[in-house]
Amino acid sequence: MGLWSLTRWRKPRAERRYPVPLTTHQLWMVSLSAPVNRDRNASRTTLYPFTRIDDDSARRWLADQWEITSRDKLVGRLGGLARTGYRARAHQILGVTPLAWDTALYVDIARRGFGCGMINEAEAWTALKSIVPVVAKTYASWHEYADHYLLGRKVWRDGLRGVVSDADLPAPQDVADAHLRSLLDPANRASPWNLAPWDAIYNPDHAR
Template sequence: MVSLDAVLAERMWGHSHLMLYPLKRINPTNCQVSLQQSWDISSSQSLHATLQWLASEGHRMQMAAAIGHPPVAWDFGRYVTVIRLGFGAGYIDEVTAWQLLASAVVPVAQSYASWEAFAHDFVSGRELWMRNAGRDWAGSQEDSVQAVHRLLDPTNTSSPWQRVPWDTIYRSDHIPPQGR
């Protein structure tokens, strides 16, 4: 589940694709600043509101006409990033983070049959977003395309998309202890 944001995580120095928090050390201040600047998230409530919007509507509905279908990957890739940063910021606990990640599985699994298909839609959604809202955003579309090529490269043994077959999306990455 955490590998759904691999295109974005791949662009971060020192990232991990396989842990809940994408960096080795949690820096709550950096996570809070990132969420505030990128998403206008400054609390648990605004985090949940943003996640609800990404899960129910996001940008995909506005993009559907231009792409020919709603690019679910674009919204759910970012959904996972927001969860990971929200956990790092202290806005949600680990159990909640895993529960929220698990809720992304059904819409993503119903929309795609492979990492390749997921990646294609993510890149398509990002390209359309960059042409409109994201013009002033850091990073280029080419950075994302290169990240996808690295992730899909069958010789890249560090790629989570090579290490974790697509069909494992139907199984939880982590089962949190009950009663915590």
């Protein structure tokens, strides 16, 4: 077992710090970021973004990927994704507005902001709840959400060509495709999309 693995397993599981299980509505909101949470240490069923407590990783990721180093920058980035995000460019290219791509990024950033303490738990839930009405109105299933996520991701990834080297490009489209197929697979009991079906958000909330 490598040093990374030993260090990882010394860290407490996220559920020990946040023991209250999510309600169905809460899991649904967290699940909006499931497409971007492909890493093996990512959690798709808790507000905290990792399976084990790793606040430093959340802080580094926000700084490296988004240049978010303060609460004000976090709030500003969330506001930008909520208002326009990348979907304006996608609309110019594809003629459609893939809200799902911006939504997945929004929820992921909010969770990581909570993970490193830039916002507290109540503020993180408020941020997630604020986007529910438009997302729930735009899509009728996780399949529709996944399709638009992939469209937005492709436009974003294609826009990086010529800006960064091929070696620095994010994971190939087929990797994202495979991850989404796993999330949508009815036989995948670990998929949060099976644990919180799309229509759950339209029904009264309840404990899981």
